[in-house]
Amino acid sequence: MLVEFEKVKMHYKEGTVALDDITLSLAKGEFAFITGPSGAGKSTLLRMIYMDEFPSEGEVRVGTHKSSSISRKEIAMLRREVGVVFQEFKLLKELTAFENVVLPLRAVGRRESSIRKRVNSVLYSVGLSAKRHQFPLKLSGGEQQRIAIARAMALRPSILLADEPTGNLDPVTAEQIFDLLVDINRGGTSVVVATHDIRHAEALGKRVIRLEHGKLVGHGTEAAGDGEDEPCTT
Ligand SMILES: Nc1ncnc2c1ncn2[C@@H]1O[C@H](COP(=O)(O)OP(=O)(O)OP(=O)(O)O)[C@@H](O)[C@H]1O
Numbered sequence: 001m002l003v004e005f006e007k008v009k010m011h012y013k014e015g016t017v018a019l020d021d022i023t024l025s026l027a028k029g030e031f032a033f034i035t036g037p038s039g040a041g042k043s044t045l046l047r048m049i050y051m052d053e054f055p056s057e058g059e060v061r062v063g064t065h066k067s068s069s070i071s072r073k074e075i076a077m078l079r080r081e082v083g084v085v086f087q088e089f090k091l092l093k094e095l096t097a098f099e100n101v102v103l104p105l106r107a108v109g110r111r112e113s114s115i116r117k118r119v120n121s122v123l124y125s126v127g128l129s130a131k132r133h134q135f136p137l138k139l140s141g142g143e144q145q146r147i148a149i150a151r152a153m154a155l156r157p158s159i160l161l162a163d164e165p166t167g168n169l170d171p172v173t174a175e176q177i178f179d180l181l182v183d184i185n186r187g188g189t190s191v192v193v194a195t196h197d198i199r200h201a202e203a204l205g206k207r208v209i210r211l212e213h214g215k216l217v218g219h220g221t222e223a224a225g226d227g228e229d230e231p232c233t234t
């Protein structure tokens with residue numbers, strides 16, 4: 001699904017301007033990083049894509065959905081198309097890996113037989129088949145994030161959003177998670193990752209959108225602009 005921000009300004013109730021005049025588009029199947037210092041507006045931008053926050057001015061369009069006119073029912077439909085993962089995984093600790101991934105499928109009323117098949121397949125694709133009956137707290141951080149990614153992918157979303165998905169992980173595990181996200185993107189899902197980890201982001205040679213104080217810095221369309229071993233094309 002195409003994502004478009006048109007002259008989006010957003011301030012929270014307290015008055016903090018979180019995003020200021022953001023115009024950008026993310027193509028279907030694109031991989032993009034959102035970087036910038038703490039408080040720059042990265043999480044806010046992601047929340048606007050799954051319409052958990054709305055512009056104060058301007059418009060966000062995701063596929064056929066428009067922030068200016070979307071209904072509650074339509075938001076529920078949109079969220080089937082947008083998977084989300086977070087820094088702190090947000091798994092239910094009293095449920096096994098398998099049971100965590102079942103949740104979104106059951107929520108949309110899938111038949112039990114098809115649920116089992118899909119959960120096994122998506123856990124396999126994140127490399128966690130062997131540990132599918134473990135409880136989250138018995139798994140490493142990287143494994144917990146894989147379950148969270150599997151859960152986000154269960155409904156085959158068009159877009160996967162990840163907010164600091166490697167913030168709680170060591171550098172080696174972080175790299176494996178980035179590789180998994182790249183893999184998912186190769187399968188056709190758009191992926192948008194908010195991260196402080198500019199080094200990893202640039203190493204992957206993907207588009208980097210930089211925010212500072214809620215504004216886009218640069219034109220936000222270059223892939224790995226200042227990577228040392230990237231040829232300069234401009
Ligand atoms: N729920 C909220 N209520 C009020 N202000 C908020 C809220 N969430 C964020 N903000 C403010 O909006 C601005 C942007 O916050 P946001 O969380 O989007 O930044 P961020 O780039 O994700 O930061 P970080 O790297 O620390 O996660 C900040 O000034 C922040 O204090």
Ligand SMILES: [Mg+2]
Binds near residue numbers: 042043044163194
């Ligand atoms: Mg954030």
